[in-house]
Amino acid sequence: MIDPSILRSDPDRLRESQRRRGESVTLIDDLVVADVAKREAQQRFDELRNEQKTLGKRIGPLQGALKKAADDGARITAQAELDVLMAQAQELAEQVKAADESADAAGAALDALWLQVSNLVNLESPVGGEEDFVVLAEVGTPRDFAAEGFEPRDHVELGQLLGAIDIDRGVKVSGSRFFYLTGPGALLEIALLNLAMQQATAHGLIPMITPTLVLPSAMEGTGFLGQAAENVYRIESDDMYLVGTSEVPLAGYHSDEIIDAGQLPLRYAGWSSCYRREAGSYGKDTKGIIRVHQFDKVEMFVYCRPEDAEAEHARLLEWEREFVDALEIPYRVIDVATGDLGSSAARKFDMEAWIPTQGTYREITSTSNTTEFQARRLRIRMRDADGTRPLATLNGTLCAMPRVIVALLENHQQADGSVVIPPALRPFMGGREVISPV
RNA sequence: GGAGGUGUCGCCUAGUCCGGUCUAUGGCGCCGCACUGCUAAUGCGGUUUGGGUCCGCCCAUCGCGAGUUCAAAUCUCGCCACCUCCGCCA
Numbered sequence: 001m002i003d004p005s006i007l008r009s010d011p012d013r014l015r016e017s018q019r020r021r022g023e024s025v026t027l028i029d030d031l032v033v034a035d036v037a038k039r040e041a042q043q044r045f046d047e048l049r050n051e052q053k054t055l056g057k058r059i060g061p062l063q064g065a066l067k068k069a070a071d072d073g074a075r076i077t078a079q080a081e082l083d084v085l086m087a088q089a090q091e092l093a094e095q096v097k098a099a100d101e102s103a104d105a106a107g108a109a110l111d112a113l114w115l116q117v118s119n120l121v122n123l124e125s126p127v128g129g130e131e132d133f134v135v136l137a138e139v140g141t142p143r144d145f146a147a148e149g150f151e152p153r154d155h156v157e158l159g160q161l162l163g164a165i166d167i168d169r170g171v172k173v174s175g176s177r178f179f180y181l182t183g184p185g186a187l188l189e190i191a192l193l194n195l196a197m198q199q200a201t202a203h204g205l206i207p208m209i210t211p212t213l214v215l216p217s218a219m220e221g222t223g224f225l226g227q228a229a230e231n232v233y234r235i236e237s238d239d240m241y242l243v244g245t246s247e248v249p250l251a252g253y254h255s256d257e258i259i260d261a262g263q264l265p266l267r268y269a270g271w272s273s274c275y276r277r278e279a280g281s282y283g284k285d286t287k288g289i290i291r292v293h294q295f296d297k298v299e300m301f302v303y304c305r306p307e308d309a310e311a312e313h314a315r316l317l318e319w320e321r322e323f324v325d326a327l328e329i330p331y332r333v334i335d336v337a338t339g340d341l342g343s344s345a346a347r348k349f350d351m352e353a354w355i356p357t358q359g360t361y362r363e364i365t366s367t368s369n370t371t372e373f374q375a376r377r378l379r380i381r382m383r384d385a386d387g388t389r390p391l392a393t394l395n396g397t398l399c400a401m402p403r404v405i406v407a408l409l410e411n412h413q414q415a416d417g418s419v420v421i422p423p424a425l426r427p428f429m430g431g432r433e434v435i436s437p438v
Numbered sequence: 439g440g441a442g443g444u445g446u447c448g449c450c451u452a453g454u455c456c457g458g459u460c461u462a463u464g465g466c467g468c469c470g471c472a473c474u475g476c477u478a479a480u481g482c483g484g485u486u487u488g489g490g491u492c493c494g495c496c497c498a499u500c501g502c503g504a505g506u507u508c509a510a511a512u513c514u515c516g517c518c519a520c521c522u523c524c525g526c527c528a
Contacts, residue, residue: 043490046497053497056509060458089508258448258487381487388487 001114001376003390007035017120020127020338027116034110041106045099052092059085115226119373121338122347132337133350139321140330142354143411150415154357155406156288159185161417163438164409165289176286177278177293181405184435188408189296189401191428193271196298196399199323200269205300208270210249213240218252221378223344223370230279246270247395250301254380261384264391265304265312269398272297289402290362298398305382306372309392313369316396317349320365323398326424329407330354332361344370351397353407364403367396 006013007028014028062082126134145152159165164185170178181189197207219225219241224232233242243249250270259266274297285291300319304312317333324331336348345368352361372390375381382391412420418436421429 039490042497046490049498050496052508056458059508063458086508091508093508 001373002117002120003372003376004035004114006120007031013120014117018118020121020125021118021341022129022339023118024116027113031110031113031117034106034113038103038106038110041099041103045096045103048092048096048099052089052096055085055089055092059089115220118226118341118343119346119371121341122369124335125341125347126335126337127339128337129339130337132339133334134337135332136335136349137333139325139332140328140354142330142356145356148415152356152410152413153417154288155409158409158413158417158419159289161437162409162419162435164188164435165405167289174293177291179289179292179402181401183438185405187429188405188425188435191425192399192401192404193296193298194428195326195425196323197269197271199319199326200298200300200398203267203319205267205269208246208250208253208268210243210246210253210270210272212243212246212249212272212275214243214248214252215240218248218255218378219243221255222248222251222374223342223377224248226343228342231277233275233277242275243272244276245274245297245395246272246299247301250299250395251374251378251380251393254303255378256380258381258383258388259303259391261305261382264382265302265308267303268301270299270301272299274400288406290406292402295400295402297400300367300396300398302394303375303380303382304392304394305384306390306392309369309371309394312392312394313347313349313367316367316394317351320351320367320396320398324351324353324364326422327404327408328422328424329364329404329411331364336366342368344368344373346371346373353403354411355407356410362403362407364400364407365397367394369394 002014011028011032014031015025018025018028059082062078062085126132153161155165156167159167162185163183164181166180166182170180201207213235216225216239219232224241224244228244232244234240235242247270249272250268253268254266273294275294276292278291278293281291289295300316302312302316321331321333331351331353334350334352336345336350341348348366348368350363350367351365353364354360355362369392371392374393375390380391380393381388408422409419412422414420414434416437418434420434421432426433
């Protein structure tokens, strides 16, 4: 949710943001109307309710006086006065009830509209659709396998040769887009987890292992029940959701809290399984483990002052790069275009790793500055000398296991099908330097 | 899963039986001011959160929701969380 006061002070800013995203601009006009209607309805209720309370305060003492009335004359006078008041109060009660209902309805209508409004885009974000990203950096040089004299194998074949990935049995047990990590593949994930957590804790992030099943409020607060809803698994019998990223439980962690500004920034590194339906991706990445329904991920999440958010965003990107640098994988960094930000992000940087057998870069990390958007929805605020106000939240991938494993296997393979483990990872692999075909 | 108990503005707490002067009491903590060589102590004032505002105030908020009533922290119903006991269980 965006600061509602902007709707009154500068609605064109909202319109411009919607326009850049390629989302509805007329929605803002509807909001303006609904906002006025809501305030009018609320004010009417407030006034009537005030009247009702004022009147009610006279009834109690009068009833007391009636009980203590000394003689019949006084009793009759008091009773008559009370009857008049009660008649007024009864009529007022009906009006209050009606006003309350229309104020509630106006409020609900306004809230429903607000939920459709995506976050204000950062004006630096390139305008356009998925293809309109800007490349910020390109790091490392893709290997020239032709010059080395062999055809690179894809990660599916390598995974099989090494006994590291078992896709067939994943499909047998759980259906398409599921897999097992086996032997060295499982050890590789554990090593990556350890390397990621070592780096995270070195930078002062707090390690977290989070719930992966959450209530609707957490899912909605993080903005995943909007455009992304079709990719979320819902447990119908218990009205809960499986998270697609630990961003959800990490954001929900401080929901309904007011955090002392002195404690900020709060930085977490959460490890969890992630579940994605991948609806609408039929035919894409059907082979291999680039796009799967369940995987594990280490996610960074930051709560900070809104004025520090852009610097934090740069920091998250730096930490992501540090991790991929350590793995010696060629990559590029892109500034994601406004049409591809998702509802929560004001700005988003993706890292894309070079995948030799695809001859292209594929997303392996994503870091978003969601400014105060999620914090407002989740009622997370900070308190400083200026009072209480929403804070900013940011998130960034430190290590999404399957895609990093794909990049490692494909980029570090040798002619005989073995794979060299990058030195940074070796301490977490018992010193092993190479994984060889079984 | 079953039985009983509890849920009040940061923390603790009064109020709930018997509805109205609750505009929610008191203590601790915190903030400001005064006094003070400094600290402490003491005194005075402030201290839930959100919304509206003609900047006087007004409205909502007592775990959440619904209901009864002229009027609900208080009565009724449903839900949630926690505690105790029983059952089951990795």
